[in-house]
Amino acid sequence: MAKARATVFAAELREEADPADQPTATGDCHDFGNSPYPGPSGGCSASFLMCLACPNARIHPAHHSRLAHLHRALDNLRTALEPGQWHGQWEDAHARLEYLKGQLGAAVWTRALANVTVADRELIALLLNGDLDP
Template sequence: MTQANATVLAAELREKADPADQPTATADCHDYDNGPSPGPGGGCGASFLMCLACPNARIYPAHHSRLAHLHHALDNLRTALDPGHWHRQWEDGHARLEHLKGQISTTMWARALADVTDTDRDLIALLLNGDLDP
C-alpha cells in the first residue's frame, strides 16, 4: 500500500500558508505536478479526500474549520448510509480527519467547528457530492 492510500494523515501541519503552495478544497498542495497520484492530463488526479493522505499536502489553521466540518459531515453520513457503503466510500477519509483531530488540541477543534463559514459548508457539500473530484 502506498502512503497516499494509507488511512493516516500524511499532510504536514503548519502554522501559516506558504504562498508558493496551491490551495485545494481540503489543504494546500506543495507540489501539485509531482504527487503520488498523477492525473491523466498532468497534475494530481487524486480526490480531495486523498489530499490528507499525501505528503505534499499542507494544513494550517485556516483549514481547520473546513476540515472539522467535513469530519462532522462524515459522521452524519455514517448514520444515514448503509454501513458497507459508508465504509467503502468515506471511512479512510474519516480516519485521516480523526488523526488530524488528535494532532490539534481539543480546544482548537471545538473553535474550528464554531468558526465554520458558509463557504466552508458549500465547499464540503460540493466535495461530498463528488462535484470537485477530477
C-alpha cells in the same frame, strides 16, 4: 498504531500558509506537478478526500474549520448510509480527519467547529456530492 496512522495521514501541519502552495478544497498543495497520484496529463488525479494522505499536502489554521466541518459531515453520513457503503466510501477520509483532530487537540477542534463559515459549508457540500472530483 502510530505507524498505521502515519500511513493514513501524510499531510504536513503548518502554523501559516506558504504563498507558493496551491489551495485545494481540503488544504494546500505544495507540489501539484509531482503528485503521488499522477493524472494522465500530469498534475494530480486524486480526490480531494485523499489530500490528507498526500505528503504534498499542507494544513494550516485557515483549513481547520473546513476540515472540522467535513469530519462532522462524515459522522452524519455514517448514520444515514448502510455501514458497508459508508466504510467503502468514507471511512479512510474519516480516519485521516480523526487523526488530525487528535493532533490539533480538542480546544482547537472545538474552536474550528465554532468558526465554520457559509463558504466552508458550501465547499464541503460540493465535495461530498462529488462535484469537485477530478
